[in-house]
Amino acid sequence: MSKPVVAIVGRPNVGKSTLFNVLAGDTISIVKDTPGVTRDRIYADCTWLDMNFTLIDTGGIEPDSSDIILSQMREQAEIAIATADVIIFIVDVRQGLVDADSKVADMLRKSKKPIVLAVNKVDSFQKFGNDVYEFYNLGIGDPIPVSAASRLGLGDLLDEVAKHFDLSETEEEEDDRPRIAIVGKPNVGKSSIINQLLGENRVIVSNIAGTTRDAVDTEIVHEGTEYVFIDTAGLRRKSKIKEELERYSIIRTVTAVERADVVVVVIDAEEGVTEQDAKIAGIAHERGKGIVVAVNKWDAIEKNDKTIYEYTNKIKNTLSFMPYAEFVFISAKTGLRMNKLFEVIDMVRENQTLRIATGILNEIMTEAVALQQPPSDKGKRLRLYYITQVAVKPPTFVIFVNDKELTHFSYTRYLENKIREAFGFRGTSLKFIYRERS
Ligand code: GDP
Ligand code: GDP
Numbered sequence: 001m002s003k004p005v006v007a008i009v010g011r012p013n014v015g016k017s018t019l020f021n022v023l024a025g026d027t028i029s030i031v032k033d034t035p036g037v038t039r040d041r042i043y044a045d046c047t048w049l050d051m052n053f054t055l056i057d058t059g060g061i062e063p064d065s066s067d068i069i070l071s072q073m074r075e076q077a078e079i080a081i082a083t084a085d086v087i088i089f090i091v092d093v094r095q096g097l098v099d100a101d102s103k104v105a106d107m108l109r110k111s112k113k114p115i116v117l118a119v120n121k122v123d124s125f126q127k128f129g130n131d132v133y134e135f136y137n138l139g140i141g142d143p144i145p146v147s148a149a150s151r152l153g154l155g156d157l158l159d160e161v162a163k164h165f166d167l168s169e170t171e172e173e174e175d176d177r178p179r180i181a182i183v184g185k186p187n188v189g190k191s192s193i194i195n196q197l198l199g200e201n202r203v204i205v206s207n208i209a210g211t212t213r214d215a216v217d218t219e220i221v222h223e224g225t226e227y228v229f230i231d232t233a234g235l236r237r238k239s240k241i242k243e244e245l246e247r248y249s250i251i252r253t254v255t256a257v258e259r260a261d262v263v264v265v266v267i268d269a270e271e272g273v274t275e276q277d278a279k280i281a282g283i284a285h286e287r288g289k290g291i292v293v294a295v296n297k298w299d300a301i302e303k304n305d306k307t308i309y310e311y312t313n314k315i316k317n318t319l320s321f322m323p324y325a326e327f328v329f330i331s332a333k334t335g336l337r338m339n340k341l342f343e344v345i346d347m348v349r350e351n352q353t354l355r356i357a358t359g360i361l362n363e364i365m366t367e368a369v370a371l372q373q374p375p376s377d378k379g380k381r382l383r384l385y386y387i388t389q390v391a392v393k394p395p396t397f398v399i400f401v402n403d404k405e406l407t408h409f410s411y412t413r414y415l416e417n418k419i420r421e422a423f424g425f426r427g428t429s430l431k432f433i434y435r436e437r438s
Contacts, residue, residue, distance in 0.1 A: 002259040004053045004165045006046075007084035009077050009108070011100055012069060014092040015120040019148040020044070020057045023158075042247055043254045045286070048158040051165060054258060056084065056251050073104050079248060081111040083255045086164045088157070089140065090118045093131050097138070105138040114164035118157055119143045125152055177219075178349055181230040181256040183284070184266030185276050186249065189296040192332035193266065194218055194231050199335075222342050232256045250279075257283050261393070262290035262348050262427075264341070269297045269311065269329070273318045285322045288394035290348035290427050292326050293319070294341060299331040324420070326427040348427030353392045356423060361387045361397070368418040375408045382406035385437055396431040404434045 010016050024044030043056045058076040080087045089108055091101050108115050119135050122128045122145035135143040144160055146153035182190045197220050218229045232252045257263050263284035267277050284291050295311060312327055319325060328344050330337045365387045374382035383402040390398050399415075401407060412432050419430065 003045075004085040005056060005083060005255050005258060006053050006086045006088060006161055007056045007058050007080035008088045008090060009058055009073070009080045009104065010090035011073060011092070011098070011104075014090050014095075015148045016057065016090055019088070019090060019118070019120065019146075020055065022148050022151055022154065023055055042250050048162060051162050053161075053165070054254060056080075056254065058247075058251070070100050070103060073100060074107060075244075077104050077107050079251060081108070081113055083251055084113065086114045086116060086161050088116050088118055088161065089138075090120050091135055091138075091143075092121055093119050093128070093145070094121050096131065097134050102138060105140050109140055115140045116157065116160045116164075117141055117143045118146050120146055120148050122153065123147045123150055175228070177226045177228050178262065178345070179228045179230060179260045180345060181232065181260035181263045181284075181289075182266060183232055183253045183256060183263055183280055185268070185274075185280065188266040188268040188271075189332045190231060190266055193264075193294070193296065193330070194229055196332045196335055196338060197222075197229070225346075227342075227345075230256045230260055250283075253280055253283055257287055257289060260284075260289055261352065262292060262345050264292045264294050264345070265325075266294050266296050267315065269295050269301050273315045275318075278318050281319050281322060281325075285429060288429050288431060290345075290352045291322060291324075291429075292328060292341070292344050292348055292427060295327065295329045296332055298329045298336055299334045322429065324426060324429060344427070351425045351428045352394060354395060354423065354425065355392060356389050356395075356419075358388045360422075361389065361419070364418055364422055365399075365415065368415055372414060375406060375411055377406055380406060382408075382411070390433075391431075394429045394431055395425060396433065398433045398435055400435050400437040402436065404436055407434050 008016050008020055023046055043054055046053055046055050058079045077087075087108060089105065091097070117135060117138065117140050119132050122132060125145065125147075128145050132143050132145050142160075144153060144157050146157050148154075182193055184190055198218065218231060220227050220229055232249075265277070265281045265284060267273050281291070281293070293315060295315070301307070308329060311329070315327070316323065316325075326344050326348055328337055328341050330341055365384060369384055374384060376382065380403065385400040385402070387397055387399045390396050397419075416430055416432065419425070
């Protein structure tokens with residue numbers, strides 16, 4: 001299921017970062033860190049009541065002269081309009097309504113995206129009044145008083161945001177065609193891959209109607225199956241600031257990955273694997289998506305019989321948090337292994353939705369426990385009673401144990417390997433949840 005995306009937009013110093021950090025903070029979010037990958041605070045996975053959403057921070061604005069602020073705010077608003085399902089527009093009650101707020105509000109209103117207006121720095125909920133109501137003049141709905149710093153009014157704010165979720169989700173949920181996101185750094189060959197696939201499969205580009213976002217969706221029919229490819233390359237930003245471009249590229253990746261079943265992480269063979277590749281792959285990994293690593297430009301490098309092996313090892317090393325990833329060595333230029341790419345995508349799709357019978361899972365677990373004792377602490381040993389698969393995409397297993405405190409990631413890894421030995425599950429992460437049973 002694709003999670004809704006919520007973006008925060010507002011002038012410098014109104015409290016965007018404070019709000020982002022509070023919403024992304026430990027109170028309501030599940031932040032999963034991927035070892036070896038540096039995380040920018042550009043996006044965060046949040047949970048409000050029983051709803052999950054991805055929060056994005058559209059960016060820092062340099063508070064220079066006012067005309068620069070306005071143009072940067074427009075850029076920020078454009079990114080939010082292009083990528084988010086709901087936009088939180090934040091203003092500052094202490095500064096009151098300023099001209100830049102009105103101009104950006106006009107832009108947001110025209111986009112027809114759901115906008116929630118947060119009036120920040122209302123530090124006392126006893127005595128606010130006209131200073132908050134003044135923001136009705138923006139014409140984007142009811143102002144919601146909040147204090148990000150004192151964590152006031154956030155529940156009402158999130159309730160208002162969540163009201164807009166259901167509507168935006170249905171459209172894609174009825175569509176059961178596999179959705180494939182092509183992600184990667186600039187210039188690795190994402191557009192070339194899409195063009196090569198289009199050429200080979202002789203299908204007219206049809207940017208699918210009804211998609212409100214900035215990712216370019218392309219329908220491709222391959223051997224009778226319709227696929228929707230989500231291309232993150234299509235639109236390029238004009239921004240000259242390197243950090244801004246990078247931020248935009250990460251936001252685009254997160255929002256595309258969110259909507260995808262399988263993510264093709266494209267790596268440039270000429271350049272070799274980099275930290276930035278790991279960061280991008282980490283986004284798909286954390287979201288439990290099916291993953292194919294496509295090493296592109298394979299035509300351009302000199303090879304002998306060891307080259308594939310060496311490349312695989314090097315990439316596996318850098319992407320060590322996802323040992324399950326599938327590899328394919330391609331060339332968008334010559335069309336090398338494009339059929340294989342579809343085969344691997346299909347295999348990964350199947351693995352994402354594979355269900356294993358409870359009986360067989362328990363046989364594997366019993367055997368694994370007999371071969372290697374579970375960990376113990378202070379004389380108390382972990383007991384594993386029962387395992388069952390509770391979900392797919394990604395395959396998720398619940399293990400009933402005597403004491404959750406005794407579980408250890410290395411033993412979970414061991415069990416995971418045993419399950420993989422039996423069923424492969426290539427290209428998909430597996431999720432394990434422990435529950436106590438006395
Ligand atoms: P940004 O530039 O929009 O990201 O704004 P920041 O989050 O960096 O906040 C700007 C300043 O406003 C900081 O000094 C914050 O401590 C302060 N601030 C943020 N939220 C509140 C609030 O609810 N009340 C008050 N009084 N100050 C706040
Ligand atoms: P994107 O930014 O990821 O969409 O990358 P592009 O598709 O625009 O490709 C960037 C550059 O790499 C272009 O000059 C392409 O011609 C070149 N390129 C893409 N795929 C291949 C390939 O398989 N082999 C070679 N030699 N060049 C490629």
